[in-house]
Amino acid sequence: MCRVRVIPVALLLAILVGCGHVAKSDVELVPLAVPLTGEAAILQTWTGDFPAKRLDRLPADQREQGVGYIAHQDVFECVWTLFKPGEALPDIDFEKQLVLFARNTRYFNRILIGKVMVKEGTAELLAMETLSALPIEDKVAMALVVVARKGLNGLRTGATVIPIK
Helix, strand or coil: CHHHHHHHHHHHHHHHHHHHCCCCCHHHHHHHHCCEEECCCCCEEEEEEHHHHHHHHCCHHHCCCCCEEEEEHHHHHHHHHHCCCCCCCCCCCCCCCEEEECCCCCECEEEEEEEEECCCCEEEEEEEECCCCCCCCEEEEEEEEEEECCCCCCECCEEEEECCC
16 A cells, blocks of 8 residues: 555656756846836046037927937938037947937027936936027037946936936
């Protein structure tokens, strides 16, 4: 009788051990990006003027805001040729980096991005502007910075957040 009980238990253990094995897949698991918190390092920076009549070259969903981002080479090339005519296009890896911008929306003031602070993946630009009462006519002052894309999922503009795609 002892023998009869051992066989079912051994078979049950064999089945459990066999089912517990996970076959190795050819698919590599990619870890999810952990949202960044803290200060994002500014890798490159530029300031200058941008033609007010060409704000249509900025990303479509960010033309009205004072801040935004550029995530694609073709958009950056269009913006750069108007922002820095005659200057060589900077080398930016858009798979790993983003270009963030701040620009005038009401008055023409020189602008500079000093820091990019990030809280739980949402970036916020800390920018300084000169003060003037000169209306925007033919140009706006604009600043661009390059930051690492990893850990960023949004850009704060006032009370709203623009999702980074």
